[in-house]
Amino acid sequence: MDIFLERLFDGVTNGAVYAIMALALVVVFRSTGTINFAQGEMALFTTYLAWWLTTVGLPIWAGALAAGATGFLLGAVVERTLIRPIRRRNDMASLIVALGLFTAFNALAGLLWNSETKPMPSLFPAGLEDFFPVAGARLYWDALGVWLVVLALIAGVFFLFNRTRLGLQMRAVADNAESAALSGVPTGRILMLGWGLAGIVGSLAGVLVTPLSATQLSLTTMFPILIYASAAALFGGLDSPVGAVVGGLAIGVLEALITGYVEFIGGTLPQTAALVVIVLILLFRPTGLFGTRQLERL
Amino acid sequence: MTPIHVRTGSAAHRGLQIAGLAAAAGALLLGATMEAFRVGQLTNVMIFAIAISGLNLATGYTGLLSIGHSAFFGLGAYTTGVMVVTYGAAPMTTIPLAVLLCAVLGFVVGLPALRIRGLYLALVTLAVGVAFPEVVRRFEDLTGGAAGLVIRSRQLAPPEWTGLTVPQRGIWLYWVSAAALLITLVLVRNLTRSRLGIAMIATRDNEIAAAASGVRLATVKTTVFGLSGAVTGLAGSLFAMYVGALSPDGSFTLLKSIELITGLFLGGAATLFGPVVGAFAVVYLPYFTADLASGHVSGVIFGAVLIAIVFLMPEGIAGVAGRFLGRFIRIAPHENQGERP
Amino acid sequence: MRNRYLAAVGLSAVLLAAGCGGGETAAPASPADPAATAAAPASSAASVTPTDGCADPAAAAQPITGTLKVGWSAALSGPLAQAVGAVIDGMKSRFAVANAAGGIGGVKLEVVARDDAFNPEKAKANVGELIQADGVHVLSTFGSGQLNAIADDQNEACVPLLFGQASVPAYRDAVNFPWTTEYLPSAEVEMAVVVAQLKQKYPDGVDVALAANQTESGQGYANGFKKAIEGSNIKIVKEAPLTDPNAAATTLKASGAKVLVDAGVTTDCLALSMAVGRAGWKPETFIQPANCVDGKTLYEPAGDAADGQQIMVWLKDPGNPIYADDPGVKQYLADLEAQGNKLPLNNYTVNGWVVGDLMVDAFTKAAASPDGLSRLGIMNAARTQSYHPPMFIDGIDWKVTPTQALGIMAFRPFAWSAEKKTFEAQGDVIDISQNYQ
Missing domain, CATH: 3.40.50.2300 (Response regulator)
Known part of the structure; x- marks a missing residue:
């Protein structure tokens, strides 16, 4: 039983990180209608910044704040200068720009801070003794910390989109930018804000996941996170924050359990198994579990 | 200046076509005389061009974004690899099987496209792309697993009728790839002008309108994915002969898919020669950026160049070139023919 | 968060083990002196490497004059760039020390590195270019995938690939791959x-x-x-x-x-x-x-x-206090500082230094052999090399014979x-x- 619980906790923790990144992707999609493929590498860049600040003496929470602020700035600037001008063209243009940013940010991080693996301090107490026992299994504080952050984030995002004026404006811009502009919504600022918020969320994901990662802080840390997060966002429905979180948790837990218990698939086909399940779900719900079906006028 | 109008089927048009072919033949012959490593580079470019042409069919012409084409590339490569190494087949004879298997996989991947669209479909292709290296590693008795599959050079000897020896396999593969690329381009050109081609483009532009106008989406999508996979699989098969060392995590991961997509859009999606230009870019751009600066700086420059291309040349290099040439010469259909799409 | 995905990409090449050691050189600034290394009588470097399979046997036996170029195809960009760069810099530092002492009988050593981004097909293209355009005399590379892609080509061209940074059992076979050796322990x-x-x-x-x-x-x-x-x-x-x-x-x-x-x-x-x-x-x-x-x-x-x-x-x-008084380590640190190497304590630098040391020893033995400082002579010397690099732990030697190519067995x-x-x-x-x- 304790092994099962430990695997479950691992799965939920992994899943929570995927969920946070997926939330960032959903925020971008809900505000501007595209997917930011470079979200992971932008988060990596800000995480390196946070790490660097800890090496010059600042505590990690200050580094995390700096990372969040930088993430916001980066997101807003990228949206204004690179994404907005070409958005109207087609999906593919934004995708290529995102691919370019993906390559550039990764290389920039490597350039500024070299590609050696760096141990990353955790925001939560992370010693070997920092856990509390649950039915024989150990629940570590830093894992619990990540879960709480996800809960706080989903509450925050939900509140933002459904209960605040800003959220209403964001939804309006995503739905029909022209009408929104005619109604007095400052569309430009809203778009920047959307990407900026996603930047903060992404940075948070980076700072949270790196201390728990096998490769700590290295140039390859965020790529698989992005893959799983994209799958989670799509699985849950690109315009649904709740879906993103459910998707992320589902993928994390599925992966942990399949790897642990299904030996035939387990050790060698974890990503395949998780993605196959998602594909099957998409076959029955083509816009994701919680996504809204699109109505198109001809 | 007003452009010169040339009618298809006229003598001037024929003349242009022959001149074009002669230029291509000349370029190929010139390439063949270069040093061995350049011949190898050019062969790699041609193989990439075929692979990107395959992707062009699904993503460029039909609008079905695929981020898993590395799986077709890999399946073609491994089919050839396994047939040559385990069953001692002659490399050329493995091509039909590789193409067939990839067509089948493409068809299967096209099936979800009936229900799932857009970025969600891209996720399905992502699943295929991610699954491929894992499956290869899982079935290591067949594929050599993570250690990879190595095709020794003597197994890649050119066929006897050519009179070439094992050390000359490079030039043999060069001409085979050139022939394969030519056939692929002709095929793509004819396909895009056929009814299926019109249906593909209609599907891309507005799927529902296309369906309302009588396009059978199910047939179009599955057929296109099948063909797309088959063409990229052909490239994979040739790739196995070129590099001889297959490794699931070295050459057939999502990063390869990203390279293919980059090449497609740099070159120009939904154009005939875009894939060829894109292949040149993808193979040679890293050399340029590495020359300018080493290590990570080249990565930054590469990313910046990609972004610049989107802003300055969104239809890709071939698209821009096409517009430029269009100022001088325009090919219009013969009066008796219908409009070209 | 287990980084399976790209970790597998980057890590299937066993990069470096390091353990650093001190090195003892009998006299300062004379590592190129054959008398200081384990004696290898010229007659023992008999021609164990066949040249009949070569594309150009005469070129393989031709003496190298002026500059001896060592070509690397390595991941100079991407996640492994730091480690790889440190190895190559370590080797360059070692070569610089040898050059300052007069090179190998006057022949200077040079390193040419091309980026393959840890990609087998790029490695293959790089090696073609290194051999044909850059005219390198010796090769090396990182990673088993890359080695797989280039082994056949470099054997055909009869260009030695020495101390490859991989550990694939197939390439310890002197019969099928006479021109390839690997450095990492089996x-x-x-x-x-x-x-x-x-x-x-x-x-x-x-x-x-x-x-x-x-x-x-x-x-x-x-x-x-x-x-x-x-x-x-x-x-x-x-x-x-x-x-x-x-x-x-x-x-x-x-x-x-x-x-x-x-x-x-x-x-x-x-x-x-x-x-x-x-x-x-x-x-x-x-x-x-x-x-x-x-x-x-x-x-x-x-x-x-x-x-x-x-x-x-x-x-x-060199960073471990137990070697603080080790003469070899002291000499190593002094040499690196003289060369301006920025990462002397890095394990990867030590590894690169040692590979450079092994190469200098092989070149020196080749120059003293009947085949002289030619690709053939170098390959023969590498096939019969028995040497204790000063930065290997005392008691551990590098030993290769025509019948076993394991190198490190202690x-x-x-x-x-x-x-x-x-x-x-x-x-x-x-x-x-x-x-x-």
């Missing part, structure tokens, strides 16, 4: 030494839990271990894949084994340490693979969980002390080279 040999030590520690046998990475390197270690325990009273009671270190830790903990062997690659060491620590398990003996030798990034972050973990080491670590066990944050020796050098004649 997984089988390393595991045989590990087992030899386990037999010393547990004469009555012991139960072992094995965590195996699913890539080639991991499987190489796992199989090597299994082979080495055949016929002994050491038994594997549970094996688990390292794809998810947490799952592996919980599974193996349940087996109750006293010994845990990590048959993995560099990224697994820390992940498994942390996972085992958090699962609340403290195996009596925890064996890490030799390439996990970077204390600061791979052991320190795990805190107490890493205490007592053991690795096999063959290089002297190790010294070290264990990590979490309190002192350094590695401490756990006994004498274990040398099993007599098993591999």
Whole structure:
């Protein structure tokens, strides 16, 4: 039983990180209608910044704040200068720009801070003794910390989109930018804000996941996170924050359990198994579990 | 200046076509005389061009974004690899099987496209792309697993009728790839002008309108994915002969898919020669950026160049070139023919 | 968050083990002096390398004059760039010292490096260019995938590929790959030494839990271990894949084994340490693979969980206080400072330095041989090389003969002390080279 619980906790923790990144992707999609493929590498860049600040003496929470602020700035600037001008063209243009940013940010991080693996301090107490026992299994504080952050984030995002004026404006811009502009919504600022918020969320994901990662802080840390997060966002429905979180948790837990218990698939086909399940779900719900079906006028 | 109008089927048009072919033949012959490593580079470019042409069919012409084409590339490569190494087949004879298997996989991947669209479909292709290296590693008795599959050079000897020896396999593969690329381009050109081609483009532009106008989406999508996979699989098969060392995590991961997509859009999606230009870019751009600066700086420059291309040349290099040439010469259909799409 | 995906990409090449060692040179600034190295009479470097399969046999036997170029195809960009760069810089520093002493009989040494982004097809293209356009005389590379892509081509061209940074069993075959040698220790040999030590520690046998990475390197270690325990009273009671270190830790903990062997690659060491620590398990003996030798990034972050973990080491670590008075280490540090090398204490730099040292020794022996300083002479010298690089731990030599190309067949066990944050020796050098004649 304790092994099962430990695997479950691992799965939920992994899943929570995927969920946070997926939330960032959903925020971008809900505000501007595209997917930011470079979200992971932008988060990596800000995480390196946070790490660097800890090496010059600042505590990690200050580094995390700096990372969040930088993430916001980066997101807003990228949206204004690179994404907005070409958005109207087609999906593919934004995708290529995102691919370019993906390559550039990764290389920039490597350039500024070299590609050696760096141990990353955790925001939560992370010693070997920092856990509390649950039915024989150990629940570590830093894992619990990540879960709480996800809960706080989903509450925050939900509140933002459904209960605040800003959220209403964001939804309006995503739905029909022209009408929104005619109604007095400052569309430009809203778009920047959307990407900026996603930047903060992404940075948070980076700072949270790196201390728990096998490769700590290295140039390859965020790529698989992005893959799983994209799958989670799509699985849950690109315009649904709740879906993103459910998707992320589902993928994390599925992966942990399949790897642990299904030996035939387990050790060698974890990503395949998780993605196959998602594909099957998409076959029955083509816009994701919680996504809204699109109505198109001809 | 007003452009010169040339009618298809006229003598001037024929003349242009022959001149074009002669230029291509000349370029190929010139390439063949270069040093061995350049011949190898050019062969790699041609193989990439075929692979990107395959992707062009699904993503460029039909609008079905695929981020898993590395799986077709890999399946073609491994089919050839396994047939040559385990069953001692002659490399050329493995091509039909590789193409067939990839067509089948493409068809299967096209099936979800009936229900799932857009970025969600891209996720399905992502699943295929991610699954491929894992499956290869899982079935290591067949594929050599993570250690990879190595095709020794003597197994890649050119066929006897050519009179070439094992050390000359490079030039043999060069001409085979050139022939394969030519056939692929002709095929793509004819396909895009056929009814299926019109249906593909209609599907891309507005799927529902296309369906309302009588396009059978199910047939179009599955057929296109099948063909797309088959063409990229052909490239994979040739790739196995070129590099001889297959490794699931070295050459057939999502990063390869990203390279293919980059090449497609740099070159120009939904154009005939875009894939060829894109292949040149993808193979040679890293050399340029590495020359300018080493290590990570080249990565930054590469990313910046990609972004610049989107802003300055969104239809890709071939698209821009096409517009430029269009100022001088325009090919219009013969009066008796219908409009070209 | 287990980084399986790109980790597998980057790590199937076993990069470096390091252990640094001090080096002793008999006289300062004379490492190129043949008398200072182990004596190798000219007559023993008989022509063991065939040239009849060469595209141009005469070129292979032609004496090299002016500059001897060593070409690398390596990952100069991407996640491994730092490590790879340090290795190449270490080698360049060693060559600079040799050049300052007059080179190899007046011939200067130069390094040409081309980026392959850890991609086999780029490696193949690079090697073609290195041989045909850059005119290199000797090659090397990183990674088994890259080596696979270039082995046939470089053998056909009869350009020696020396001290390749990989450990693929196929290329230890002098008959099929006469122009290729590898530097990294064979997984089988390393595991045989590990087992030899386990037999010393547990004469009555012991139960072992094995965590195996699913890539080639991991499987190489796992199989090597299994082979080495055949016929002994050491038994594997549970094996688990390292794809998810947490799952592996919980599974193996349940087996109750006293010994845990990590048959993995560099990224697994820390992940498994942390996972085992958090699962609340403290195996009596925890064996890490030799390439996990970077204390600061791979052991320190795990805190107490890493205490007592053991690795096999063959290089002297210039940062380890036990070598503070070692003349070899002192000379090494002095040379590196003179060359302006920025990372003298980095394990990868030491590795590069040692590879440079081995090459200089091979070139020197070739120059003194009947075949002279030609590609053929160099290859023959490399095939019969017996040398103790000053930065190898005393008692560990590099030995290659025409019948075995293993190179490193001895190790010294070290264990990590979490309190002192350094590695401490756990006994004498274990040398099993007599098993591999």
